[in-house]
């Protein structure tokens with residue numbers, strides 16, 4: 001088997017990235033976090049001080065280099081992995097994600113990385129737009145409350161200060177923006193398997209996805 005693509009989509013804080021990262025590690029796949037790429041564009045746009053909702057302000061997008069490699073995100077060669085997790089970037093991340101030119105460029109980068117071989121890619125539109133022919137599609141969900149709790153714990157571990165009520169509000173707002181936007185909205189693909197992780201531990205979710213991959217591989 002040279003090529004196998006797993007698409008993991010789901011709302012903010014559903015555990016997509018942590019689960020995908022661990023599954024990739026255990027099975028020898030390459031993990032690509034596409035949210036990190038949208039966050040990098042957001043950081044760049046915030047630094048420039050442009051109006052994030054103005055689609056004409058993104059003329060820089062085709063000259064921007066964004067690389068996600070081995071868990072790190074590089075913006076024009078600079079490692080921005082920590083900075084893209086700041087509250088400011090998080091709060092604004094769904095704005096550039098609504099711009100056509102931004103999505104076209106990200107989808108181009110993402111499709112290029114699917115050529116690597118065995119890839120597990122997580123995001124919002126992987127099963128629907130980026131990799132409609134993926135070998136396995138999973139849609140991860142969980143209640144907004146559980147997702148907010150998880151995000152608080154994750155931040156704590158990273159030494160980032162966080163407030164449960166603020167995070168819950170932010171998650172609900174981002175879900176609303178991501179699900180109602182015109183292009184590539186957050187949506188479960190028809191052929192994706194729904195996994196509700198509200199009452200599952202991260203280990204249980206990881207094992208479930210590994211079982212699904214092995215099933216598809218006929219193991």
Ligand code: CDP
Nearest residue numbers: 012013034035036038093094097123124125
């Ligand atoms: O980690 P978290 O669930 O908080 O979000 P993320 O995956 O880092 O994504 C940040 C933002 O990028 C999302 O709120 C979406 O607006 C956007 N995004 C997207 O539009 N399409 C993707 N494939 C991935 C992220």
